[in-house]
Amino acid sequence: MKITKRFYIYLEQNLNFIKYINKYYLFNNFIEKDKDILDIGGNKGNFSKIIKKFKTYTLVDPVNNCTNSNIINIRKGFEGFAPNKKYDVIFGFAVHNYISLNPQQYCSKILSLIKKN
Numbered sequence: 001m002k003i004t005k006r007f008y009i010y011l012e013q014n015l016n017f018i019k020y021i022n023k024y025y026l027f028n029n030f031i032e033k034d035k036d037i038l039d040i041g042g043n044k045g046n047f048s049k050i051i052k053k054f055k056t057y058t059l060v061d062p063v064n065n066c067t068n069s070n071i072i073n074i075r076k077g078f079e080g081f082a083p084n085k086k087y088d089v090i091f092g093f094a095v096h097n098y099i100s101l102n103p104q105q106y107c108s109k110i111l112s113l114i115k116k117n
Contacts, residue, residue: 031054042091043065049068060076088117
Protein backbone atom coordinates (compact mmCIF):
# COMPACT_ATOMS: atom_id res chain seq x y z
CA MET A 1 0.00 0.00 0.00
CA LYS A 2 1.38 3.37 -0.99
CA ILE A 3 0.15 6.68 0.37
CA THR A 4 -0.47 9.05 -2.49
CA LYS A 5 -0.36 12.82 -2.76
CA ARG A 6 -4.14 12.68 -2.90
CA PHE A 7 -4.19 11.29 0.65
CA TYR A 8 -2.16 14.24 1.95
CA ILE A 9 -4.40 16.71 0.15
CA TYR A 10 -7.36 15.01 1.83
CA LEU A 11 -5.65 15.35 5.24
CA GLU A 12 -4.88 19.00 4.65
CA GLN A 13 -8.47 19.69 3.66
CA ASN A 14 -9.71 17.79 6.68
CA LEU A 15 -7.63 19.35 9.41
CA ASN A 16 -10.80 19.13 11.50
CA PHE A 17 -10.22 15.36 11.59
CA ILE A 18 -6.79 15.95 13.08
CA LYS A 19 -8.29 18.41 15.56
CA TYR A 20 -10.81 15.70 16.47
CA ILE A 21 -7.97 13.23 17.07
CA ASN A 22 -6.28 15.81 19.29
CA LYS A 23 -9.50 16.30 21.24
CA TYR A 24 -9.99 12.54 21.58
CA TYR A 25 -6.45 11.80 22.66
CA LEU A 26 -6.04 15.12 24.49
CA PHE A 27 -2.48 15.58 23.25
CA ASN A 28 -2.28 19.12 24.53
CA ASN A 29 -3.24 17.96 28.03
CA PHE A 30 -0.29 15.57 28.20
CA ILE A 31 2.42 17.49 26.40
CA GLU A 32 4.04 20.17 28.50
CA LYS A 33 5.73 23.23 27.04
CA ASP A 34 9.24 22.07 27.94
CA LYS A 35 9.06 18.83 25.91
CA ASP A 36 11.10 17.86 22.87
CA ILE A 37 8.89 16.20 20.24
CA LEU A 38 9.90 13.96 17.33
CA ASP A 39 7.35 13.36 14.55
CA ILE A 40 8.31 10.45 12.30
CA GLY A 41 6.75 10.67 8.84
CA GLY A 42 4.81 13.84 9.62
CA ASN A 43 4.81 15.10 5.99
CA LYS A 44 3.08 18.49 6.14
CA GLY A 45 3.38 18.81 9.89
CA ASN A 46 -0.35 18.76 10.59
CA PHE A 47 0.18 17.64 14.18
CA SER A 48 2.60 20.50 14.73
CA LYS A 49 -0.31 22.82 13.93
CA ILE A 50 -2.45 21.50 16.78
CA ILE A 51 0.20 20.77 19.40
CA LYS A 52 0.49 24.18 20.98
CA LYS A 53 3.14 23.62 23.63
CA PHE A 54 6.61 22.28 23.00
CA LYS A 55 10.25 23.15 23.48
CA THR A 56 11.32 21.73 20.10
CA TYR A 57 9.35 19.91 17.40
CA THR A 58 11.40 17.88 14.93
CA LEU A 59 9.70 16.44 11.85
CA VAL A 60 11.50 13.65 9.96
CA ASP A 61 10.13 12.74 6.54
CA PRO A 62 11.85 12.28 3.16
CA VAL A 63 8.97 14.08 1.41
CA ASN A 64 8.64 16.67 4.15
CA ASN A 65 6.42 19.47 2.86
CA CYS A 66 5.91 21.27 6.14
CA THR A 67 5.68 25.04 6.06
CA ASN A 68 5.42 25.56 9.83
CA SER A 69 8.40 27.76 10.66
CA ASN A 70 8.32 26.81 14.35
CA ILE A 71 9.61 23.31 13.76
CA ILE A 72 12.84 21.63 12.68
CA ASN A 73 12.39 19.98 9.27
CA ILE A 74 14.59 16.99 8.49
CA ARG A 75 14.16 15.83 4.89
CA LYS A 76 15.40 12.27 5.17
CA GLY A 77 14.03 8.86 6.03
CA PHE A 78 13.82 7.71 9.62
CA GLU A 79 16.29 4.94 8.79
CA GLY A 80 19.07 7.49 8.21
CA PHE A 81 18.05 9.87 10.99
CA ALA A 82 20.79 10.00 13.66
CA PRO A 83 20.24 12.90 16.05
CA ASN A 84 22.55 13.81 18.88
CA LYS A 85 19.66 14.28 21.29
CA LYS A 86 16.77 12.34 22.79
CA TYR A 87 13.07 13.21 22.82
CA ASP A 88 10.30 13.31 25.42
CA VAL A 89 7.49 12.49 22.97
CA ILE A 90 7.71 10.53 19.70
CA PHE A 91 4.88 10.38 17.15
CA GLY A 92 4.92 7.79 14.39
CA PHE A 93 1.36 7.41 13.19
CA ALA A 94 1.04 4.47 10.77
CA VAL A 95 4.51 4.94 9.27
CA HIS A 96 5.95 1.57 10.26
CA ASN A 97 4.77 0.11 6.91
CA TYR A 98 6.81 2.66 4.95
CA ILE A 99 10.09 2.40 6.82
CA SER A 100 12.63 -0.14 5.63
CA LEU A 101 13.42 -1.36 9.14
CA ASN A 102 11.94 -4.58 10.46
CA PRO A 103 9.60 -4.13 13.45
CA GLN A 104 12.29 -4.97 16.01
CA GLN A 105 14.75 -2.48 14.48
CA TYR A 106 12.03 0.18 14.25
CA CYS A 107 11.02 -0.21 17.90
CA SER A 108 14.63 -0.40 19.06
CA LYS A 109 15.45 2.83 17.26
CA ILE A 110 12.45 4.59 18.81
CA LEU A 111 13.43 3.34 22.27
CA SER A 112 16.99 4.58 21.72
CA LEU A 113 15.66 8.07 20.92
CA ILE A 114 13.29 8.50 23.85
CA LYS A 115 14.42 10.10 27.09
CA LYS A 116 14.52 7.82 30.10
CA ASN A 117 12.17 9.94 32.20
